Amino acid sequence: MAIIQPIAGELEPHPDVALVERVRGGDVSAYDALVRKYERQVFRIAQHITQNREDAEDVMQDAFLKAYEKLEQFQGNSKFYTWLVRIAVNESLMRLRKRRTGKMVSIDEDIVTDEGSVPRDLADWAPDPEQNYGQAELAEILRKTIQGLPQGFRIVFVLRDVEGLSTEETAETLGLSIPAVKSRLLRARLQLRERLSRYFHRKKRSKDASPKEAGSVETILGKTGVEK
Amino acid sequence: MTCKEFLTLLDDLIDGTVAPNTRAELETHLGRCGHCEVIFNTTRKTIEIYRSHEIYDLPTGLRDRLHAAIMARCKKGCP
Numbered sequence: 672m673a674i675i676q677p678i679a680g681e682l683e684p685h686p687d688v689a690l691v692e693r694v695r696g697g698d699v700s701a702y703d704a705l706v707r708k709y710e711r712q713v714f715r716i717a718q719h720i721t722q723n724r725e726d727a728e729d730v731m732q733d734a735f736l737k738a739y740e741k742l743e744q745f746q747g748n749s750k751f752y753t754w755l756v757r758i759a760v761n762e763s764l765m766r767l768r769k770r771r772t773g774k775m776v777s778i779d780e781d782i783v784t785d786e787g788s789v790p791r792d793l794a795d796w797a798p799d800p801e802q803n804y805g806q807a808e809l810a811e812i813l814r815k816t817i818q819g820l821p822q823g824f825r826i827v828f829v830l831r832d833v834e835g836l837s838t839e840e841t842a843e844t845l846g847l848s849i850p851a852v853k854s855r856l857l858r859a860r861l862q863l864r865e866r867l868s869r870y871f872h873r874k875k876r877s878k879d880a881s882p883k884e885a886g887s888v889e890t891i892l893g894k895t896g897v898e899k
Numbered sequence: 900m901t902c903k904e905f906l907t908l909l910d911d912l913i914d915g916t917v918a919p920n921t922r923a924e925l926e927t928h929l930g931r932c933g934h935c936e937v938i939f940n941t942t943r944k945t946i947e948i949y950r951s952h953e954i955y956d957l958p959t960g961l962r963d964r965l966h967a968a969i970m971a972r973c974k975k976g977c978p
Binding site for chain 1: 906907909910913929930934935938940941942944945946948949950952954955956958959962964965966968970972973
């Protein structure tokens with residue numbers, strides 16, 4: 672796929688840059704605009720990492736306050752959003768450490784594959800499978816499923832696929848190498864897919880038929896290990 | 900192309916970052932391998948579902964509390 676490069680000099684400054692400049696000039700309403708724009712993303716990231724609603728609320732408040740206080744340090748050559756995400760990730764990890772009473776928490780922990788604990792299901796899904804569930808029920812399925820992922824996989828999936836960071840931005844935010852991000856993203860996507868299959872697979876004619884077990888993706892991939 | 904080779908390039912295929920000749924090889928494999936076709940389609944769907952559904956609602960009142968905290972901080976001096 673061709674990537675169209677903008678011609679140097681014709682790049683419009685990102686709208687966030689103007690908002691940041693207004694905040695630096697003392698206009699606090701411009702910061703409210705940045706909060707409204709990114710509050711959902713920051714809260715989601717905090718909730719995905721801490722997996723606790725109260726912690727996520729505290730993290731969101733602390734992250735926006737810290738970003739406000741450190742605004743002088745923000746360099747216009749990076750995006751305000753990715754800079755903010757980095758603060759939110761760090762605040763979330765700090766909050767986890769506190770909750771685990773000093774136990775070191777890093778995004779490297781829990782990186783194990785969980786073969787044997789999930790059905791090795793390669794059955795196809797129903798068309799638009801999410802239509803078979805109510806909104807609340809679907810949200811519960813999606814929450815439960817992603818919460819079951821190892822943390823190091825979950826954060827990479829959330830930043831890369833849900834929040835739209837690039838592989839490079841995700842690597843920089845998490846202090847990981849690009850191959851490590853790619854490796855974790857693939858594992859995360861495949862594990863989520865496999866876990867969702869138990870809810871979304873195409874119904875069999877027989878009521879009691881179990882999903883077709885046709886070999887594991889992990890088996891096909893082999894145990895390649897997770898690169899750091 | 901083997902299934903293992905296909906799966907190591909699955910993300911690049913989903914993200915549209917494969918070279919045209921590799922893409923052609925991957926598509927040929929997809930046409931022949933039902934398992935990889937299911938994995939490709941359902942993995943793409945997995946990402947789409949997580950992108951398009953809000954699973955954590957923003958608590959009511961949180962924005963107001965944050966605004967109050969920022970205003971209190973601002974009184975001490977703007978950044």
